[in-house]
Amino acid sequence: MDPIERSDTLSDKAYERLREALMSGAYKPGDALSIRGLADTLGISATPARDAISRLLWERGLQSGPFRTVLVPKLTKESLGDAYEVRLSLEGLAASLAAPRYTDTDVAELEAIHKGHVKAVNGRNYRAALAANESFHFHIYERANNELLLEIIRGVWLKLGPSLNLLYPKYVQTRQGVTHHEEIVSAMRKRNAGLARKAVEADLRTGLQELVQALQEESRL
Structure with missing residues (x-):
């Protein structure tokens, strides 16, 4: 099969930015994130911000908290x-x-x-x-x-x-x-x-x- 050519989407770029921020310690354990807050920080709409958070939830770089919040995990x-x-x-x-x-x-x-x-x-x-x-x-x-x-x-x-x-x-x-x-x-x-x-x-x-x-x-x- 021939490869599908595409450039990175806003969702990809938001994911990379958030992933790098987590890896470099920009967030602390227990910090809460929101779709709107991430969107505002990156200057993007809610959809790519939501996609980025969803991917990191799946990778366990983030975790779901109470009342539909998203948290930076605390390690034991x-x-x-x-x-x-x-x-x-x-x-x-x-x-x-x-x-x-x-x-x-x-x-x-x-x-x-x-x-x-x-x-x-x-x-x-x-x-x-x-x-x-x-x-x-x-x-x-x-x-x-x-x-x-x-x-x-x-x-x-x-x-x-x-x-x-x-x-x-x-x-x-x-x-x-x-x-x-x-x-x-x-x-x-x-x-x-x-x-x-x-x-x-x-x-x-x-x-x-x-x-x-x-x-x-x-x-x-």
Whole structure:
């Protein structure tokens, strides 16, 4: 069969924008979304906004709430552990695949993203820090040259992204995230697959510990 040619629709573009916002932590766990609110934010009609929300409900990036509301899911300790089991396996693999493929230009780009992350952390601009963190990680994973692996990682980040807000501001006070990113950049500069995997996994393990602690503190409030 001959392929059907078409450009992205408004629904597709709205979906991509909302999906990216969830992955990068633009929304927090428990935030409520509405079709009208999303439509107004994106400057579109209600229909493509509704389609985008419906797709993300199906992907479990969003969940239905009471009184026909749509909510950003809250992760439990158990679901967080499940997500990080997948992250450790797949993101460590992606880093090891990407490292030998890194060019001098790639290293320079990764260093620039890292500097932007540090600047956001130092300025306590946590929204920008979350966005830079996502850009940093996916700069690496996209260079693993494995579309299936990348697709699965993106699916995990869709569900996890909002919960990364729980890392701030405490996580930046310890500077652990910054230190791990410096180790990752160093591994990529050396094109060392083993070091790259080890550094990414260390970053993830530290983040998991902090997130579990944040969830425990939140449950006591």
